[in-house]
Amino acid sequence: MVEIASQWVLGKYKHNSRHLINSLEWLDRIAPEAEEHVRLATVTHDMERAFPGPDMPVWSGWEDYDYYVAHSHRSARIVGEWLTAQGAVAELREKVEALIRVHEFGGWPEADLVQAADSLSFLDVNVELFLDYVRKGKFTAEQVRAKFLYSHTRVRIDRIQELTRPMLESANARLDALLTVSV
Ligand SMILES: [Fe+2]
Ligand SMILES: [Fe+2]
Secondary structure, three states: OHHHHHHHHHHHOOOOHHHHHHHHHHHHHHOOOOOHHHHHHHHHOOHHHHOOOOOOOOOOOOOOHHHHHHHHHHHHHHHHHHHHHOOOOHHHHHHHHHHHHOOOOOOOHHHHHHHHHHHHHHHHHOHHHHHHHHHOOOOOHHHHHHHHHHHHHOOOOHHHHHHHHHHHHHHHHHHHHHHHHHO
16 A cells, blocks of 8 residues: 555655655654554655645745644545545554644654654755745745754654754755855
8 A cells, every 4th residue: 555655646746746755765764664554644644735725724934833733634634535545444544644633743653753754854855945945035044944943853753853963954054055155
């Protein structure tokens, strides 16, 4: 099922399937024993962004609890419906939905793993995307710096924060370099 989900992500989420596939790669590095529902949640956690609609929440650019809740719940619903259409049993659907609903926050060991893999992947492959938002004036440097910091500080597993700290420093250095060039 994880392979089918990866193909769904690659086919449907053209904008940033790289982040989701990369999240699964990080999960497999930090928790190679993770069960199927944890791997499924990790590789699909942001899928609502592939399905624009009137109920799609919009990120303000600042840390916004209500946005993250709406985004996580909408993703859980869309992924849950997809799993049912694939013939997944209710127990699997419920486990995956529960993890996606808290993927921005964590909360229990498996949820913390999904959130950690998301954070690692964000700082691994999404930095350039957010630097580009600064270049294009979509978000300010302060907003993007806060987003980088959030991706590190929210991690609840100490050994993973040891990994995200140098990644955060590298992301901030790239942002500083961008600002130096544009001054
Ligand atoms: Fe997310
Ligand atoms: Fe994500």
